[in-house]
Structures are given as C-alpha cells and as structure tokens.
Amino acid sequence: MVKALKIKIEFVAVCLSVLFLFGCSSQLPATAKFKSNFDFSTIESYSTYPRNSTFGESQNISYGIRNNIEIAIEQGFDNKGLTYQSNEKADVIIGYHLIQSIADFKKYNQGVKYCDPCLHSGLAVNDKKSWQLLPGSLVLDVVDQKDKRSVWRSVYPLKIKPKDNSQEVQEKIQQAIAYMMKTIPLDLS
Numbered sequence: 001m002v003k004a005l006k007i008k009i010e011f012v013a014v015c016l017s018v019l020f021l022f023g024c025s026s027q028l029p030a031t032a033k034f035k036s037n038f039d040f041s042t043i044e045s046y047s048t049y050p051r052n053s054t055f056g057e058s059q060n061i062s063y064g065i066r067n068n069i070e071i072a073i074e075q076g077f078d079n080k081g082l083t084y085q086s087n088e089k090a091d092v093i094i095g096y097h098l099i100q101s102i103a104d105f106k107k108y109n110q111g112v113k114y115c116d117p118c119l120h121s122g123l124a125v126n127d128k129k130s131w132q133l134l135p136g137s138l139v140l141d142v143v144d145q146k147d148k149r150s151v152w153r154s155v156y157p158l159k160i161k162p163k164d165n166s167q168e169v170q171e172k173i174q175q176a177i178a179y180m181m182k183t184i185p186l187d188l189s
Contacts, residue, residue, distance in 0.1 A: 030176070031132075032154040032183035033119035038144065040152075040185045045083045046142075047090035048073060049111075059108060061098050064166065068173045069096050069138070075174070076181040095141040095150070098158070099133060112141045113149040136160060138173070140180050154180035 034040075048070055073094050074084060087093065097108040133139070134157060142152040156176040160169055 030154050030156045030179040030183050032152065032180070033116075034142075034152040034185055035119055038151040043082060043091045043142075043186065045085040045090045046077050046092050046094055047085055047087045048094050048096075050087065059097055059104050060100065065098065065169065065173070068170045069098070069177070072174045072177040073140070076177050080181065080184070080186050082186075091145055092151075093143040093145060093148075095143055097139045097141075099135050099137045099139060101135075105133070105139075108139075112143050113147075114141065114153065115149065119150070119153060132157070138176050138180075140177065142184065152184055154183050156180050 051066070073096065077094065078084070084090075095108070095112045097105060099105050133155060136159060137155050137157045140154045141150040143149065144151045156179055158172050158176055160172055164172070
C-alpha cells in the first residue's frame with residue numbers, strides 16, 4: 001500500500017514537472033490587427049523608416065537592439081518574397097517600436113497614423129485579453145505608402161531581461177518577429 005502510494009506521488013510529481021516545463025517553454029502567439037479592405041497581395045517591396053527621421057527619435061533604444069530588430073524585419077519580409085527598396089520607392093514602410101513609456105508610444109502611434117477601429121480584422125480582435133501593450137513588448141506596423149497610415153499591426157512581448165546577453169536578446173527579437181510575421185495576411189505563393 002505504501003509502495004503504491006509512493007508510485008502515485010512520483011507519477012503526479014512527474015506529470016506536474018512536465019506540465020510546468022511545457023508551460024514555460026511554450027510561446028505566446030503574436031497578436032495582430034489589420035485593415036480588412038487593404039489588398040496585401042499588391043505589396044512587392046518594403047522599407048523601414050530612416051534612423052534620423054522623426055520616427056527614429058520617437059523611441060530611446062540602443063543601436064544594437066535597433067540593428068537586431070531591423071535585421072530580423074529584413075529577414076522576415078525577404079522570406080515572404082518582398083524586396084527591400086528605398087523609402088520613396090517601397091510599397092510599404094515597416095515601423096517598429098519597443099514599448100518603454102506611454103508618451104513615446106503615443107508619439108510613435110501618431111507617426112504611423114495608427115487607428116485602432118480601422119484595423120478591425122486579425123488575431124487580436126476577438127480576444128481583447130491577448131492584445132496587451134505592456135512595457136517591453138515589440139510593436140510592428142506595416143504603413144501604406146499612399147496614405148502613410150498603418151494597415152497592419154502585430155504585438156509580441158519580448159521579455160528581455162537585464163541579465164540577457166546580446167545573443168539572447170538577438171534570439172528573442174528574431175523569434176518574436178518570426179512569430180509576428182506569421183500573422184501578416186500576405187499570400188505571395
């Protein structure tokens with residue numbers, strides 16, 4: 001009887017350990033909203049905002065993190081079959097923001113002409129709990145070149161810790177942007 005109880009306790013402990021490990025290793029899905037009447041299939045090229053623009057001044061992040069974000073953006077959009085172009089020639093401009101303060105985030109939103117009611121389709125629409133704009137979250141926007149307005153936005157919690165080394169930070173950024181890119185309604189097959 002004692003042996004059977006010990007086996008049951010060990011079994012429960014193993015099950016809880018597996019659940020705990022699975023819970024810690026699983027990633028949250030990236031959330032996204034997009035303008036349903038925007039024709040994403042017309043996008044062939046992209047660019048990012050220049051660093052010396054008003055956009056670049058709307059956030060205070062290091063050049064290292066900025067470089068990691070821009071490289072991951074380029075990899076993600078290149079993998080989608082899009083071509084990097086100069087700002088003037090690109091179909092869309094990709095904006096990004098690492099949320100640190102509400103004031104800076106509001107400035108960024110003005111720069112990309114973000115309109116929450118305008119982006120009424122996507123993964124965050126039905127589940128308002130999943131659309132959390134917390135400090136440390138990375139925000140990506142696709143901005144239509146014609147009207148300079150965001151037509152797609154994705155948010156992902158980076159969870160960068162002060163003890164993370166540069167490689168860990170880079171991996172978190174690349175993983176986040178890869179998850180975010182899965183939510184963009186580009187069908188370029």
